[in-house]
Every structure is written in structure tokens, then in C-alpha cells.
Amino acid sequence: MFSPPPETAIPSGPQGDAVRRGEAIFRQTQIYTRRYAGSGLNCTNCHLEGGRKADASPMWAAWVRYPAWRDKNGKINTMEDRIRGCFIYSMNAQASPAGTPPPPGDDIYRDLETYFAWLATGAPTGADMKGRGYPKLAKVEYDPARGAKVFDEQCSSCHGANGQGTPDPRGGYLYPPLWGDRSFNWGAGMAKVANAAGFVKANMPFGMGNSLTDQQAWNVAAFLDSHERPADPRQKGMSVAETRSKFHASGDYYGQTIGGDLLGDGTP
Ligand code: HEC
Ligand code: HEC
Known part of the structure; x- marks a missing residue:
């Protein structure tokens, strides 16, 4: 490596x-x-x-x-x-x-x-280097409800029972928020369950990477990505439903936007 x-x-x-x-x-x-x-x-x-x-x-x-x-x-x-x-x-x-x-x-x-x-000093230009990105886990059927149990037992002590993180009294966070208005938005790479599952598998719980099974990593990633977070900024002028079909059609995104009906036109 x-x-x-x-x-x-x-x-x-x-x-x-x-x-x-x-x-x-x-x-x-x-x-x-x-x-x-x-x-x-x-x-x-x-x-x-x-x-x-x-x-x-x-x-x-x-x-x-x-x-x-x-x-x-x-x-x-x-x-x-x-x-x-x-x-x-x-x-x-x-x-x-x-x-x-x-x-x-x-x-x-x-x-x-x-x-x-x-x-990157000494790294070869253009190389597909081992360790790049997050690991790509083999796809399994995932279930956010089962992820909730993993979250309560293995994540909430740092990230908070409501995923809101643990604020640092000096500003920012000791443990970062996983959803809600202070977290990444719906357009982010981490909002895609496959990315979050690979990240979590290799890196969480913090300091104990690779201790969860792949199934647990998928489930807990689905659980955190199924919560509300800030809107996708590409959504301007589009309903949540349109944004979902245009940018999140892979089915690997939940797209729970804070406020739900952003345009106020009755489209959830
Ligand atoms: C011991 C405390 C601790 C535990 C337990 C823990 N984390 Fe983390 N988590 C962290 C820290 C610290 C960071 C930020 C890493 C850094 O800045 O070096 C982080 C970062 C993250 C991030 C990326 C940043 C963000 O806010 O989205 C995700 C996603 C995440 N953790 C998910 C989980 C999941 C899922 C679990 C349970 C399986 C978990 N964590 C358990 C401490 C913890
Ligand atoms: C909430 C987690 C998160 C935070 C915070 C974050 N990133 Fe990322 N970043 C990602 C994810 C996920 C990817 C991969 C996205 C994908 O493959 O679609 C990524 C990809 C990247 C890449 C490309 C990596 C590659 O191998 O091609 C760069 C460069 C990058 N981020 C820089 C930054 C910088 C600079 C910041 C701070 C200003 C930042 N990121 C903050 C999650 C995050």
C-alpha cells in the first residue's frame, strides 16, 4: 500500500x-x-x-x-x-x-x-491505486429497520441517539452529525447507500473498522441515509419527486428532504 x-x-x-x-x-x-x-x-x-x-x-x-x-x-x-x-x-x-x-x-x-x-509524492500519475475511494461491497438486500438496531448499539454513543452528532463546546463537532440540517445534503456521495456502506464497513465504529459484517454495514448505512437531510441544491424549481427521478433514480438513494414539500405545490 x-x-x-x-x-x-x-x-x-x-x-x-x-x-x-x-x-x-x-x-x-x-x-x-x-x-x-x-x-x-x-x-x-x-x-x-x-x-x-x-x-x-x-x-x-x-x-x-x-x-x-x-x-x-x-x-x-x-x-x-x-x-x-x-x-x-x-x-x-x-x-x-x-x-x-x-x-x-x-x-x-x-x-x-x-x-x-x-x-501523492512519488505516486504514479494516472494509476488506479489500491485503497482509493471506499470499498465496494457486494450488493445485498438491505433493511434500514434492522440498521436501527446496529445504530443504537454501535453508533449512537458518539453520533447521538438522533444522529445529530456531539457538538464541541469550542465550536464544530467532536463527533459529526449523520443526518439533519447540519449534515451533508441529499446530493452528496454519502447519501448513496452503497458509498455509505463501504465507508462504514472500512471505518466505523471509529477505530474499529471492518468489525461489522457487510450486511450490518448495508443496513446501518440505509438507516442513516433514510433520515431527513438538507435538499439537493440541483432541486431548484423542481419537486422532490422530479429531483428523485432525475438525479436519484438508481434506487440507492432515499432522498428524504427536510421540509418535504419544498415547492409548496403539494408534491411530496
Ligand atoms: C467512538 C466514536 C464513534 C463511533 C462509535 C462511531 N463513529 Fe462514526 N465517526 C466518528 C468520528 C470521530 C468521525 C469523524 C472521523 C474523523 O474526523 O477522523 C465519524 C464519522 C462518521 C461518518 C462520516 C461523517 C458524517 O458525519 O457523515 C459516518 C457516515 C459515520 N461516522 C457513521 C458511523 C456509523 C454508521 C457508526 C456505527 C456503526 C459509527 N459511525 C460509529 C466517531 C464514531
Ligand atoms: C460527508 C462526507 C464528505 C465530506 C465532509 C467531504 N467529502 Fe469528499 N467525498 C465524499 C464521498 C462520498 C466521495 C466519493 C463520491 C462518489 O464516488 O460519488 C468524495 C470524493 C472526494 C474527492 C474525489 C476522490 C477520488 O478518489 O476521486 C475529493 C478530491 C474530495 N472528496 C475532496 C473533499 C474535500 C476537499 C472536502 C472538504 C472541503 C470533502 N471532500 C468533504 C464524502 C465527503
């Missing part, structure tokens, strides 16, 4: 300063990019150990694969586009003070990209 360089190897001078700023944004997104953060999350909550951990969508494996085509927005995505996507959906930028992700070319992207490139 590839290992990114140790912190002690960050160079001195302006290049190293940018690496450090990028790492600070990644780990403490709530502090350094508060203006663009609508959810209460930090990048590192889903890309663990500051984007270093294999099977937790590490940034060294991502770096070498862009620019790349994405079906989600039907164009070649640069790394900046991809980061922007996580601001729009996972960070729910629509509810942030700015109401948008960082503007194109912003220093936030420069610093994050400099950090990712440094993490």
Missing part, C-alpha cells in the same frame, strides 16, 4: 506553507473555510486522517486520477471541480454564509491541491 510522506517532510518556504494551509483547511474546514461551510462537517470526517487513510477515500489516490470524466455533471472534472463538488454537497454550501462554494480559482483550491499533490 502507498504511504504518503510524514509531516516532518513538509518542505520549508512558500511551497511548504501552502501544504500546511491546505492541510489546515482539510482538517478544520469549519474554522478556515467557515464562509463556505453550510454543514457542520470537516473534509477529514469522511476522508480520514487528513486524507491519508486508505479505504477512506484518500487524497493521494485521488490526486493522480484528475482531470477525469464524471457522469454526475457530464464533463471533464479538474481537481478544483471535484473539490467544489464536495463543497456543494458534502459541505452543503447553499446554507453557508456565502451561500456558494469558493469561487473558481480561489486560494482555498490552490492550497488544498498543493496539499494533495504533496501527499
Whole structure:
């Protein structure tokens, strides 16, 4: 497995300063990019150990694969586009003070990209590296009701009985929210049950990755994704039902939007 360089190897001078700023944004997104953060999350909550951990969508494996085509927005995505996507959906930028992700070319992207490139020092360009993304679990029939039991026994102690997370008295969260208005929105990758199941299997309960069975991981992922969360920002001008058929037709999304009938036209 590839290992990114140790912190002690960050160079001195302006290049190293940018690496450090990028790492600070990644780990403490709530502090350094508060203006663009609508959810209460930090990048590192889903890309663990500051984007270093294999099977937790590490940034060294991502770096070498862009620019790349994405079906989600039907164009070649640069790394900046991809980061922007996580601001729009996972960070729910629509509810942030700015109401948008960082503007194109912003220093936030420069610093994050400099950090990712440094993490990928020595990694081969274009390689499909072992440990990229979240593991893809074989599909099984899943049941959110059975996931509720896993949640109560193995997750609620940190993430709260209502999935609302455990706030940090100094700001942000000690344990991040899994649903509700402070979590990722319905358009986010984690709202897709297959992604959440792979993430949970490899990484949760925190510090005890790979202790759940695949079936438990699917069930609890379905349970957390079946709760209400902020609307998909692509939903503007469309009913929940239309949005569901346009963007969430795979059946692997629940799409429970806070407020339900967003357009007030009686369409749930
Ligand atoms: C709620 C969890 C969550 C948070 C918070 C989050 N991401 Fe992500 N991120 C994901 C998921 C899930 C994917 C994979 C999505 C997919 O495959 O559709 C992803 C993918 C990515 C990728 C592409 C990875 C690859 O291998 O192609 C990058 C880059 C990325 N995120 C950067 C960020 C940055 C930067 C932040 C903070 C501003 C962030 N993410 C916050 C869940 C999250
Ligand atoms: C010991 C405390 C603890 C337990 C128990 C735990 N988690 Fe987590 N969870 C965390 C922490 C801490 C993070 C953020 C990781 C980081 O920032 O390094 C996290 C992150 C997450 C995330 C991504 C961020 C978000 O808010 O969506 C999901 C999803 C998640 N946990 C689901 C679960 C599930 C499902 C279980 C039970 C199977 C579970 N967790 C059990 C501590 C815990």
C-alpha cells in the first residue's frame, strides 16, 4: 500500500506553507473555510486522517486520477471541480454564509491541491491505486429497520441517539452529525447507500473498522441515509419527486428532504 510522506517532510518556504494551509483547511474546514461551510462537517470526517487513510477515500489516490470524466455533471472534472463538488454537497454550501462554494480559482483550491499533490509524492500519475475511494461491497438486500438496531448499539454513543452528532463546546463537532440540517445534503456521495456502506464497513465504529459484517454495514448505512437531510441544491424549481427521478433514480438513494414539500405545490 502507498504511504504518503510524514509531516516532518513538509518542505520549508512558500511551497511548504501552502501544504500546511491546505492541510489546515482539510482538517478544520469549519474554522478556515467557515464562509463556505453550510454543514457542520470537516473534509477529514469522511476522508480520514487528513486524507491519508486508505479505504477512506484518500487524497493521494485521488490526486493522480484528475482531470477525469464524471457522469454526475457530464464533463471533464479538474481537481478544483471535484473539490467544489464536495463543497456543494458534502459541505452543503447553499446554507453557508456565502451561500456558494469558493469561487473558481480561489486560494482555498490552490492550497488544498498543493496539499494533495504533496501527499501523492512519488505516486504514479494516472494509476488506479489500491485503497482509493471506499470499498465496494457486494450488493445485498438491505433493511434500514434492522440498521436501527446496529445504530443504537454501535453508533449512537458518539453520533447521538438522533444522529445529530456531539457538538464541541469550542465550536464544530467532536463527533459529526449523520443526518439533519447540519449534515451533508441529499446530493452528496454519502447519501448513496452503497458509498455509505463501504465507508462504514472500512471505518466505523471509529477505530474499529471492518468489525461489522457487510450486511450490518448495508443496513446501518440505509438507516442513516433514510433520515431527513438538507435538499439537493440541483432541486431548484423542481419537486422532490422530479429531483428523485432525475438525479436519484438508481434506487440507492432515499432522498428524504427536510421540509418535504419544498415547492409548496403539494408534491411530496
Ligand atoms: C460527508 C462526507 C464528505 C465530506 C465532509 C467531504 N467529502 Fe469528499 N467525498 C465524499 C464521498 C462520498 C466521495 C466519493 C463520491 C462518489 O464516488 O460519488 C468524495 C470524493 C472526494 C474527492 C474525489 C476522490 C477520488 O478518489 O476521486 C475529493 C478530491 C474530495 N472528496 C475532496 C473533499 C474535500 C476537499 C472536502 C472538504 C472541503 C470533502 N471532500 C468533504 C464524502 C465527503
Ligand atoms: C467512538 C466514536 C464513534 C463511533 C462509535 C462511531 N463513529 Fe462514526 N465517526 C466518528 C468520528 C470521530 C468521525 C469523524 C472521523 C474523523 O474526523 O477522523 C465519524 C464519522 C462518521 C461518518 C462520516 C461523517 C458524517 O458525519 O457523515 C459516518 C457516515 C459515520 N461516522 C457513521 C458511523 C456509523 C454508521 C457508526 C456505527 C456503526 C459509527 N459511525 C460509529 C466517531 C464514531
